[in-house]
Amino acid sequence: MPDPNPAVLDFLATRRSRPAKTLSLPVPDRAALKPMLEMAARSPDHGKLEPWRFIVLERAALERLGALVAPCGAALGRTPEDIEKADRQYSQAHLAVAVIAVERASEKIPAIEQTYSAGAVCLALLNAALASGWGANWLSGWPSHDRGFVEAGLDLAPHERVAGMIHIGTQTAQPPERPRPDMDAITTWLSA
Structure with a gap:
């Protein structure tokens, strides 16, 4: 028989990301953030390749980005509205962790499985921050997918990409519950 953990089940059933624009000071210091990073690094990793790494972006780094x-x-032809929205993600933030997907050469582990592992790390870090009592949000946005931006701003190598930017801070507002998927519409049961 399974031995459920009711506290974890309740957390997962009710977890809710906090909009990044509502996150404020204080933010976790290095001592508080390190255990969250360690929890995230426990994500599924087929082949033990560690196809991800972290870049912790403190305030000055976020302002630089x-x-x-x-x-x-402007070089990409983005609208002023797109540019302003993307700028706020960095210039108004206090702490974010860039989860970097690192494609490792492997004959056994396809690149897509490595990408999935990096996505799992993003969710694990988001949940670790929320479970630790912080507000957190997983964002990306067009700058994080632009090679010029990530190479200049984060010094990423050609085999690296941003899987997600996990913003962490003190929540200043309780977000309303949002509509959830219709489970019957998205679930297929196969018994044979």
Whole structure:
């Protein structure tokens, strides 16, 4: 018989990301953040390749990234609204962790499985932050998918991509519950 953990089940049944724009100071310090990173690194990792790494972005680094958004967006032909929204993700943030998907050469583990592992790390870090009492949100956005931006701003190598930006801070507002999927519409049961 299974031995359920009611507290974890309740957390998973009710977890809710906090909008990044509502996160404020204080943010976790290095001592508080390190256990969350360790929890995230316990994610499924077929082949033990560790196809991900972390870049912790503190305030000054986020401001530097924000300054790169406008010239990058202009070069890409982005609208002023797109540029302003993307800039706010960095210039108004206090702490974010960039989860970097690192494609490792492997004859056994396809690149897509490595990408899935990096996504699992993003969710695990988000949940670790929320379970630790912080507000958190998983974002990406067009700058994080632009090679010029990530190479200039994060010094990523050609085999690396941003899987997600996990913003962490003190929540200033309780978000309303949002509509959830119709489970019958998205679930197929196969018995044979």
